[in-house]
Amino acid sequence: MQVEKFNYDNQIVKQFMIASVVFAIVGMLVGLIIAVQLYVPELNFGIQYLTFGRIRPLHTNAVIFAFVGNIIFAGVYYSLQRVCKARMWNDKLSQFHFWGWQLIILAAAITLPLGITTSKEYAELEWPIDLMIAVVWLSFGANLFGTILKRREKHIYVAVWFYIATFVTITVLHVVNSIELPVSLFKSYSVYAGVQDALVQWWYGHNAVAFFLTTPYLGLMYYFLPKAANRPVYSYRLSILHFWALIFLYIWAGPHHLLYSALPDWAQSLGTVFSIMLIAPSWGGMLNGLLTLRGAWDRVRDNPILKFMVVAVTAYGMATFEGPMLSLKSVNAISHFTDWTIAHVHIGALGWNGMLSFGILYWMVPKMWGTELYSKKLANSHFWISTLGIVFYAVPMYWAGIAQSLMWKQFTPLGVLQYPNFLETTLQIIPMYIIRSIGGLLYFVGMFMLVYNLIKTAKAGKFIKNEEAEAAPYEKDSDKLKRGMIHRWLEKRPVKFALLALVVVLIGGLVEIVPTFLIKSNIPTIAAVKAYSPLELQGRDIYIREGCVSCHSQLVRPFRSETERYGEYSKAGEYVYDHPFLWGSKRTGPDLAREGNKYPNVWHYLHMEDPRQMSPGSIMPRFPWLLTQTLDISTTPAKINAMRSLGVPYEIGYENFANQDLQKQADVITQDLIKNGIPAEPDKDIIALIAYLQQLGTDIKVNQATIK
C-alpha cells in the first residue's frame, strides 16, 4: 500500500495556545480583583464599569470561554490531526474560527463592563454576540467533522468522541438558552419567563459545565495523559462505557441547581437522581486516568507534566463526587447560595481545568518547537504554588460557606433568628475572603512562571509550523451493519455517530423542558400578580445592568429560617412576567424577593449612594451614578411591545401611554424623597430602581392582607 505524505498544522495550535495563556492571565486578574472587592468594596475606584456585579461575569466568561475555550481548541486541533492522521480540513476555516472566537471575547470584554448583559449566568452576552458565537462555533464543528471525514485512520479514538459530543451538545444548549427577543441592538428579553427560564438556564448552565468544562477535557485527558506518560490508557473499554453513560446522564441533572425552588418537585427529584448516578461515569473517567499511571508512579515523581495531570484528574474526581453530594436536598439546603458553591466550582476550574491545561501546555510547547522544556525545576515550582493556591482558595471558601449558612439558620431557644441582621453573617466570613484571595494570588503568580518557562522553551527551539507525517490512506470499506458490529460500524461513521449523540442529548432536554414549558397549569396563576409598571420595568433593567443578581437572590426557599428572615416563600406564579428570571445563585447580600415595602424610599436612595450610610460595614459597592444618571425612557415603548409579544398582558396601545404612567409614578417617589429631605429628581436611574425594589414580592403581601 502506498504511504501518503502530509503535514499537521501547528500554526493554528500555537495561536490558540497563546490566546489561552493571555486570557488566563486576564481572567484570573479580574477574578483576583473581585475577590478583593468583597472585603475592599472601594476597589472599583468609584468607576461604574468596574463594580463587582459587572466584572464578575467578565471573570467567569474570560476564564470559561477565553482561557479554557482557547486551550480546548488548541488541544483539539493538536490531537485531532494526529489521531485522525490528517491535517485540519480547511486552514482558512481554522483561521476564521480563531479570529472569530477572539472577536467574541473582545466583544464580551467591552459589553459586560458596560452593563450590556442578559443576566443569565455564563450566557450573559447579548443577542448579536450570541449570533456570532453560533456562527463561529459551527465553523469549528465543520472543521472538526471535515477532518474526521478525511482521516486516514479508520478507528476514531476515544478522545474524538468526546470532542464530537462537546460540539453537538454545546450547539443545542447555546441555541435553546439564547432564544431571546431583541428590544434594541444591545438589549433583549429571554422568551422564557420565571420558572421556565430558570429551568432552561440551569439546564444550560449545568451542561455548559458538563460539555464545555468536562467532556472536551476528558477528551484531552485521553490523548495527552497517555502521551505524557507514554503508556496506553488503562482500559479502552472503560473509556467507551463511561463516555456513553456520561453523555446520557449529564443532560438530566440541571434541575439540581433549583432544589427547594419554585420548580415543580418532580423535576427537582429527577435532577437529584441523575446527579447521583453521574458518580459512576465520572469516576470511571477519573479512575481510567489515574490507573493509566499504574506501575509508573516513579515517572510522576520526575515529571512535572504528569504531576499537573495527576492533580487535575484527582480534582476532577473530588468535584464529581462533591457535585452529586450537593445535589442531595439535605446538603443543598445548607450549601446553596453560599460560598460552598464557589469552592466547588473552583476545585473544578483551578484543579481540573487549570492544572490539566498547564500540563498540556508544558507538553505541547516542547513538541511543537522541537526541543526540551526549559526548566523542569521552574515547572515543579509552578506546580507547587498552584496546588497550594487551590488549597488556600478552597478551604476558606468551604469554611465560609458552611459557617455563614449555619448562622443564617440559627435560632435562639426562644425561637427567633439568632442573627437577624444579614450583615453580621457576612462580617463573620471576611477573614475567609481575605485568605481566599491570597490563594488566588498564589495561583495567579504561578501563571507568570508558566509564561517565562514556555517563552524560554520556545526560544531554545525552532517552531515547526507544518509538521511532516505519513500514513497509509483510509481504505473505504463497505461493511454492512452486522450482528455484533454496531459499535465498530459507528466508530467509522462520525456523522451518524454525531446524530446519535445529538438524539441522546436531546431526549434528556426535551422530556424535562417540554412539560413545564407547555403545561400552563404547572404554574398556578396568582390573580394578584401584576405586570411591571413601565417605571418598574425600567428599574428592573437597571437591576440587570448593574449585575445585582450576582450577589442577591430573589427566591425565598420554604425553610422557617428563610421565611422568618425574608417573608413568605416564593411561588412559581409570582414569576410569570419575569423575562428573564432573576433568582440568582449566590447570596453575598440578602435575598430580595420580598424587599418591597421593607424600607422607605429614602433608605434605598441613601443605601445606593453609599451602603455604609445605612449598614455600617456593608461590603456592597457604592452606586452614586444612579443618583445622577438620567433614565433613558425612549426605550419604554419598545420594551412594552417586546414584553407584550412574550405574553405579558399590556393592553394594545399601552406603549403610547406608558411613559406618562412612568412619569406619574416617578413623581410620586420623588415627592416622597423630597418630603424626607432628599433633593431628588424624577428623571434619574435611582427612581426607577427604587420603584422596582419597592414592588418586589408585594403582590403576595397585598393578597394576604385582603384574605385576612
Added chain:
Amino acid sequence: MSVIVVLIGASLLVATGFLIAYLWAVKHGQYDDKYTPSVRILFEEEKKSENRNQKSEINSKE
C-alpha cells in the same frame, strides 16, 4: 396541549430504542478490539527525525 403527550411519547420511544441498541451492541461483543487503539496513538510519531528522538532520550536521562 396534547403536543406534550406526543413529544414525551416520541422522546421516550427514541430513548428506549437507543437503550435497546446499546444493550444489543454490548451483548454482541462490540468492543472486540479494546486495546490496539489505546496503544496506536503512542506510536504515531515514529516517522519523525530519528536524531531528535535520540537527543531527547539523552536529555531525559540527565
